[in-house]
Amino acid sequence: DLLNLPRLTKQTHPQTTSIVMFRLGRQLLANPLVLVESARGNPTPATLSAITAARKFGDVTALVAGTGCGDVAAKIAKFEGVTKVLTVDDDNYTHGVAEKNAALVKAVQDANKFSHIVASHGAWGKGIIPRAAALSDCAPVSDVLEIKDDKTFVRPTYAGNALSEVVADVDPVIHMTIRPTSFDKATEGGSDAAVEAFDASGVKFGASCTWLEDIVEVSDKPELTTARVVVSGGRGLKNGDNFKLLYDLADKIGNCAVGATRAVVDAGYVPYDMQVGQTGKVVAPDLYIAAGLSGAIQHLAGMKDSKTIVAINNDADAPIFTVADYGLVQDLFEAVPELQQKL
Amino acid sequence: PRPFFLGNRQPSRKPPCSHFPDMLHRTLQTKLRALVGVKRVIDYTVKIRVGANGVVTDGVRHSANPFDENAIEAAVQMKEKKIVNEIVAVTIGGPKSVEVLRGSALALGCDKAIHVKLDSDDTQLEPLLVAKALQKIAGEVEADMILLGKQAIDDDCCQTPQLLAGLMDAPQATWVSSMEIADDKKSVTITRELDDGLQKLQVPLPAVFSTDYRLNEPRFPTLPNIMKAKKKPLQEKTLADLGITDTTPRIKVKAVSEPPKRAAGVTVKSVDELVDKLKNEAKCI
Numbered sequence: 096d097l098l099n100l101p102r103l104t105k106q107t108h109p110q111t112t113s114i115v116m117f118r119l120g121r122q123l124l125a126n127p128l129v130l131v132e133s134a135r136g137n138p139t140p141a142t143l144s145a146i147t148a149a150r151k152f153g154d155v156t157a158l159v160a161g162t163g164c165g166d167v168a169a170k171i172a173k174f175e176g177v178t179k180v181l182t183v184d185d186d187n188y189t190h191g192v193a194e195k196n197a198a199l200v201k202a203v204q205d206a207n208k209f210s211h212i213v214a215s216h217g218a219w220g221k222g223i224i225p226r227a228a229a230l231s232d233c234a235p236v237s238d239v240l241e242i243k244d245d246k247t248f249v250r251p252t253y254a255g256n257a258l259s260e261v262v263a264d265v266d267p268v269i270h271m272t273i274r275p276t277s278f279d280k281a282t283e284g285g286s287d288a289a290v291e292a293f294d295a296s297g298v299k300f301g302a303s304c305t306w307l308e309d310i311v312e313v314s315d316k317p318e319l320t321t322a323r324v325v326v327s328g329g330r331g332l333k334n335g336d337n338f339k340l341l342y343d344l345a346d347k348i349g350n351c352a353v354g355a356t357r358a359v360v361d362a363g364y365v366p367y368d369m370q371v372g373q374t375g376k377v378v379a380p381d382l383y384i385a386a387g388l389s390g391a392i393q394h395l396a397g398m399k400d401s402k403t404i405v406a407i408n409n410d411a412d413a414p415i416f417t418v419a420d421y422g423l424v425q426d427l428f429e430a431v432p433e434l435q436q437k438l
Numbered sequence: 439p440r441p442f443f444l445g446n447r448q449p450s451r452k453p454p455c456s457h458f459p460d461m462l463h464r465t466l467q468t469k470l471r472a473l474v475g476v477k478r479v480i481d482y483t484v485k486i487r488v489g490a491n492g493v494v495t496d497g498v499r500h501s502a503n504p505f506d507e508n509a510i511e512a513a514v515q516m517k518e519k520k521i522v523n524e525i526v527a528v529t530i531g532g533p534k535s536v537e538v539l540r541g542s543a544l545a546l547g548c549d550k551a552i553h554v555k556l557d558s559d560d561t562q563l564e565p566l567l568v569a570k571a572l573q574k575i576a577g578e579v580e581a582d583m584i585l586l587g588k589q590a591i592d593d594d595c596c597q598t599p600q601l602l603a604g605l606m607d608a609p610q611a612t613w614v615s616s617m618e619i620a621d622d623k624k625s626v627t628i629t630r631e632l633d634d635g636l637q638k639l640q641v642p643l644p645a646v647f648s649t650d651y652r653l654n655e656p657r658f659p660t661l662p663n664i665m666k667a668k669k670k671p672l673q674e675k676t677l678a679d680l681g682i683t684d685t686t687p688r689i690k691v692k693a694v695s696e697p698p699k700r701a702a703g704v705t706v707k708s709v710d711e712l713v714d715k716l717k718n719e720a721k722c723i
Contacts (some may be wrong), residue, residue, distance in 0.1 A: 111671075133705070134634070171636055189601040192639070193600065193610055193612070194603075194609055194610065217633045218612075218613065218633045219633075221600070221612070222612055222621070224602060225596075225597040225600035225601045225604065226600045226601070226603060226610065227604070228566070228597075228604070229566070229600070229601040229602075229603075229604025229605045230604050233566075233688065234564055234565070234566040234688035234689050235601075236689060237594070237595045237596055238594065238595075247692070248713075251594060251697075252493070252592060252593050252594055253486045253493060253591070253594070254591065254594070255478070255697060256485075256488075256696065256697065257492070257694050257695070258694070258695050258697050259691055260692045260694070260695070261689050261691055261692060262689070262690050262692050263686075263689045265688040266688050301607040301608070302608060302609050302642050302645075303609055303642075304609045304611060304640060304641050305640060306637070306639055307627070307638040307640055308637070309632070309635060309637050309638075310629075310634075310635050310637070310638070311632070311634050311635030312634075314637060318528065318634075320633075324722070324723075347520075348723065354706065355529075357461075361652070367615075367631060367636060367652060368631075368634055373591070373594065374505075374588070374589065374591075374650075374651075376633070381722045382720070382722040382723065383586040393482065397650070399697075399700070402720075402722065403720040403722050404700075405716070411457075416703070416705075418700055420701075420703040420720065421703055421704060421705075421706050421712055421715055421716070421720075422703055422704070423527060423706050423707075423709070424705065425703070425708075430709055433709040434709050434712065434713065436723060437709055437710065438711050438713060
């Protein structure tokens with residue numbers, strides 16, 4: 096943003112000079128906080144996108160809370176744009192229980208007065224950010240796709256079919272979640288940020304949920320939201336066993352995840368965490384292959400930002416063909432194995 | 439009204455069990471009261487259009503937000519199992535919002551309804567204001583469980599349940615896919631959906647729950663129930679009645695636009711042609 100400001104010379108109009116100085120000053124005053132989500136000892140890829148987004152406001156402070164946060168903090172400190180890391184090594188915050196994490200965020204905000212509090216728009220961030228906003232009597236902004244300036248954002252509505260440009264210029268701090276696929280992941284920079292412990296002893300909890308267990312299947316397969324290629328199946332697959340065709344194709348392609356429509360998740364063909372759509376996962380891979388799925392509005396919401404879309408369906412009238420770059424009207428039970436073979 | 443939901447944290451000098459009055463009441467109470475929030479939204483099957491003043495809503499089919507139907511269904515099932523003895527439905531919207539109360543909530547089994555009536559069907563209150571109104575309603579009806587759909591399919595904010603829980607300083611259980619009420623009715627064990635798996639939490643009551651598709655399969659209202667719904671009590675209130683006088687939005691919508699359209703695609707005649715295009719034209723494999 097600094098590069099976009101006009102050069103100041105003796106000939107610059109005084110009004111321009113004041114605008115530039117004001118914006119420079121605002122840039123220096125804007126200090127964003129990023130909430131770091133971690134999984135298995137690493138910051139999540141979505142968090143790295145949150146850092147890129149937050150950098151648009153200024154130097155980033157990152158907050159890492161939970162047992163063993165020191166490791167994650169050391170990793171986060173290496174990313175470009177992060178100039179400070181706050182840690183809270185306390186098991187109360189480990190499992191993302193929103194009541195406790197939001198109370199912590201409020202305490203951190205009261206002590207530091209950040210201009211923006213940013214997290215990625217996933218289950219963890221969505222649970223904490225709005226609650227923290229309420230604690231500060233602020234209105235949060237969800238699922239930001241684009242940051243136009245410190246106060247102006249674009250976010251999707253109606254399953255992404257209407258983009259809303261909003262201005263949040265009333266609250267003293269903007270709580271927001273960002274859509275990870277809209278922001279590149281931060282990269283490691285030259286220097287390490289300072290890591291300091293935040294004293295959370297004063298944080299009081301009201302009635303909170305008790306974490307019982309997480310049921311997470313850790314797989315070595317590529318993750319849906321970060322894979323370079325995604326192959327998705329719909330009702331045309333007819334049953335869960337037939338999804339093997341897609342798993343095999345994915346293995347052949349490499350760095351390829353398998354997704355599904357809500358219809359087949361509801362029918363029990365595949366686990367729900369494979370659902371791509373308005374209220375499932377939003378993906379934007381280089382290549383999206385839609386096999387045997389018709390392309391309902393809600394599904395398109397989750398994948399229409401993919402670079403290249405291929406549709407394989409034996410119904411030429413399926414709506415998916417309206418967004419596909421390449422459409423193949425053929426029975427998927429012939430086309431998919433043939434595609435796997437010929438790749 | 440009982441001061442259960444103060445919206446402020448209890449001061450630290452209170453005894454550790456600051457919910458003692460609540461717990462005493464709950465031990466004496468055998469059944470629970472559920473508050474269900476329902477929003478009137480453009481029907482999910484409609485292909486929306488962006489006009490000069492934003493999304494066109496005139497003459498467009500509207501219905502109850504699909505996730506709110508899961509919330510209604512969850513409450514009705516609990517009532518059938520005699521866990522909950524009264525369900526109050528609430529909507530915050532213009533005059534036409536009464537349709538989701540009579541036509542959905544009351545027709546599906548809610549006992550009474552509250553319509554927080556806004557002047558216009560086009561007014562979209564931001565989630566923070568909706569949460570403040572719900573907080574007042576929850577206090578007035580003395581709700582033990584507040585069930586809301588996880589997100590509204592128009593604004594897709596996914597905030598109201600979390601905002602409400604924060605304002606009430608109550609536990610929140612979002613994206614609930616299963617609920618098991620404890621025998622003593624003081625807590626609920628829930629499974630909720632995370633991005634990469636499930637999580638089990640024990641949720642002490644009173645609490646806010648946000649419901650997802652996989653929680654249940656909403657029933658259809660039967661004609662007899664639709665007729666019965668006409669006689670169920672429906673109370674109208676205004677935001678002023680709830681003590682909410684400042685409705686200035688914190689977040690203003692500057693412009694609404696359609697997303698850029700993708701360039702038209704081509705039909706390929708064979709897998710061979712597809713592979714060729716992907717390799718040489720799209721260069722993505």
